[in-house]
Amino acid sequence: MTATSTKNFDEMLNEDGSVRPAYADFCNWYDSQDKNWLKRQDAEAERFFRRIGITFNVYGDEAAEERLIPFDMIPRIITAREWRKLTRGIEQRVRALNAFLQDLYHRQEIIRSGRLPMQALRNNDAFLTQMIGFTPPGGVYTHIVGIDLVRTGPDEFMVLEDNARTPSGVSYMLENRETMMAMFPELFTQVPVCPVSDYPRRLARSLRACAPPAYQGGKRPVVAVLTPGIFNSAYFEHAFLADQMGAELVEGKDLRVVDGRVAMRTTTGYKAIDVIYRRVDDDYLDPLSFNPNSILGVAGIMDVYRAGGITIANAPGTGIADDKAIYSYMPEIVEFYTGExxxxxxxxxxxxxxxxxxxxxxxxxxxxxxxxxHGSGGYGMLIGPTSSKKELAAFEAKLRAKPENYIAQPTLSLSTVPIFRDSELAPRHVDLRPFVLVSPEGIDITPGGLTRVALKKGSLVVNSSQGGGTKDTWVLDE
Incomplete structure (x- = not known):
């Protein structure tokens, strides 16, 4: 192997340059390959992504543009032992998040106890008064959750963010694996890797299990994916998941309320929907309840929802759990609701x-x-050690003007994994977003997730909108 260890925790190499056990089988395979052939395969992967349209839209520039998701073909590998610890921690956190949301919209015991200040809710746009006193079907608020993790040492994984509203990226996890299996099929016979390809089936099953009880008897609940449309940055994922689940992909203009149900337009008339996996933000979901100018949602859907006529996944109002100020209270929240x-x-x-x-x-x-x-996508943030004096001064002015709009964290020594560059391996910083499904039947965590990688040397920003890429994540099978 030609990668070199760094002062950050290197997930592939020990400090003396020897290969860690997780990467042993992969490195044996890699060292036996012709590097020119690997370079050709690297180029082929980019052509594959471009051919099937794995892109995302970038906003915020003078002209929005569609970009290819950069893909690196060196997998990020996690041992079965490491994954067992992660799944225990993720499950605990997701249970706490759902209990927290149930409490916030009902008795607010955590506020009464003094563990969370009322100020955290006051004037917080993510807290929806329309959800007060209402419990979603099955008691599930966060049906699909993405927990962003960073690693700083051999057994040191930390939660960076909770994505409880509309977490994205699972389609890239699936396409990354499909690409790797197409390019290197023999590798998967040498390294025991847990599969991820059944995620769409598990997602469909989990969503159907969350259908309103009145519409579960004797027939399979109808599931639809609600998208803002083709200009949304994650439209590829919306269409991909609908296709893989065998669900309908709909826009607001395809839906209306008919006889107390939300129904979609078909060639034979309007057909009632039981579960909507919505990828539309709260504010645009229902012009009668939220933004009156929205054309992306469905007029009256909140009335149907509160009457028990449909399940909305994730539930409106879950964005309060995405709030980074709320995140800072998560240790107290976990202990309050789990007793652990x-x-x-x-x-x-x-x-x-x-x-x-x-x-x-x-x-x-x-x-x-x-x-x-309330930021996301790497926008609106400052990385102090890499900022100029002018950038620091400008951000200081923002902080003084509206301090409640910001949180701050130390600059972490994120772990590195190798990427393939110029026929060699080079370490780059990564994070990990495992995907979690929640239903009345339980919590289901896909073995792996989306590894995002900062492709620029020394960069800590892994977001694709900020120049980051993705790679396949392997959890070794026992």
Missing amino acids: KPILNNVPTWRCSEPDALAYVLDNLSDLVVKEV
């Missing part, structure tokens, strides 16, 4: 809404990562 200490730790977080924390952040801005509490 968190298995997976949070990244230390300063809430800039608190005067002492704000003073510390301003004094140490050049050493910290600062994020908007």
